[in-house]
Amino acid sequence: MNGIEIIASAILGTSGALQIVTSGAAAYAMKAKRKKSIISGTPSVSVLRPVCGLENNIEATLRTTFETTWHGKVELLFCVDREDDPIVPVVRGLISEYPSVEARLLVGRDHVSGNPKLNNLVKGWKEAKHEFVLMADSNVLLPADYIERLFARWDDETGLVTSPPVGVDATNMWGSLECGFLNTYQGRWQLSSDTFENGYAQGKMLFWRKDILDAAGGPEALGAEMAEDVASTKVVRAAGKKVRLLNQLMPQPIGERDFKSVWSRQVRWAKVRRMGFPAVFCAEILAGVGLPMLMTLILTLTGLLSWWWLLAVPALWFGTEYAVASLAGWPRSLRDVASWVIRDAMLPLIWVSAWRGNSFEWRGNAMDASEVTAKARG
Structure with a gap:
């Protein structure tokens, strides 16, 4: 040759x-028997969901936050920048609909970084009163046992549990293209990396033990990178811990997309990587x-x-x-x-x-x- x-x-x-x-x-990652969780009992959890505007299926995705089967204490903290955001009535309506669930809407932004989502979340982190904190994007559907699934992946080497989104319910070709990037490309690679003990974070879902991130400087430390998932991965590895992935990834309803939005999103994420x-x-x-x-x-x-x-x-x-x-x-x-x-x-x-x-x-x-x-x- x-x-x-x-x-x-x-x-x-x-x-x-x-x-x-x-x-x-x-x-293998989706079917493997994982290391036994070290979590016993029912630890308390604070769930932070940043919201901004009316996204596809937003009421359905936010509603799933309330319908958890976890028997421990759970507080829900919804974070929004402005009182006049159109998502505010939706969140307040859901809070009223579930009076037995401890839930609040926090309004305002702390300018701690160049990342707008992180700035929105900081107030929620400050208000969170429980040992474990979940940051979950507003457009992800959470199954009823989402907290159980997160704790099931927490072994003695874990510093963070994460889940990239699985694109579902696309209604046109470009929505299917979005799913193609999320699922059999990005999801496949991320699950594969986790199998080889090299898991890395995805900003859609970040499940922290609060003291681990606080030791690194709190959520402000996640502003050191263009995306909080890159910074989260580096924080966890610097602490000598590992990022773990869920066996079954969390779904995100995609709906309709256009080619331009898919292209710009993929270029943005590629630049971040x-x-x-x-x-x-x-x-x-x-x-x-x-x-x-x-x-x-x-x-x-x-x-x-x-x-x-x-x-x-x-x-x-x-x-x-x-x-x-x-x-x-x-x-x-x-x-x-x-x-x-x-x-x-x-x-x-x-x-x-x-x-x-x-x-x-x-x-x-x-x-x-x-x-x-x-x-x-x-």
Whole structure:
């Protein structure tokens, strides 16, 4: 083989191996018997949910917060920036509907970082009176036993339990594309990483023992990075602990999306990963089927591989993802499979776009890495 053929073969083999290993590891993570939890009794829990505006299925997702089966003490703290936010009547209505549940709406923002969600959450952390604190985004559906599931993952090495979202209930193609990024791509990789004892946080759900984050400086310490999940991972690892994932990830109703919003969200998250863990992000270029297909084409043109490999590679690629989605019960219709193909065609473009600049817009808020760093140091 000449030099080009050696390089193409190495890239194809490495990418294919990663696809198979991460799919298998994700499947294992969902079914494996975990280390026994060290939690006994029914510890008290404070649940913080930042709210802002009227999102898709917002009343349904927030309602699930109240319907927990946990027998210990639970307080619910909903955090909003402004009294005139349209979500305020929805939250107050739910609080009135569940008078037996200890719940409050906290209004105001503490400017402790360049991260608007974190600024919204700080007041809730200050008010939280229990040993364990769950930060859960408003657009995640919480099953009735969500607290039991979180404690089940808390062993003697745990510093944080987290769950990336599983996209469900997409109503158009671009919603399915959003699910494709969340589920068989990001969710698969995160579950796989957890299997190899290298779990990392996802900001949708952060379940802390309060003293661990307080020892690092409290929620203000999470403002040291562009995203609180990157900072959370670093805080936990610095404490000599591990981030654990739930076996069954929490669902997020997606509804309708448009291509522009999916693209901008994925570029934003890619920039966050690139700035937070640059070495790992460099390897993401191997994650989709695009580069392996290019290498396969090169090897077929040189005669090293037969033409049927151009069908075998994508069949292997998306077949493993379909198997993971089937095992997990994630969306896997023909439209979903088509969205995986579109997603992988986008991945190299997203990867390149992530290297352009250190700023982005999130919910109308301009965020810049230099400003975030300066705020954290100040």
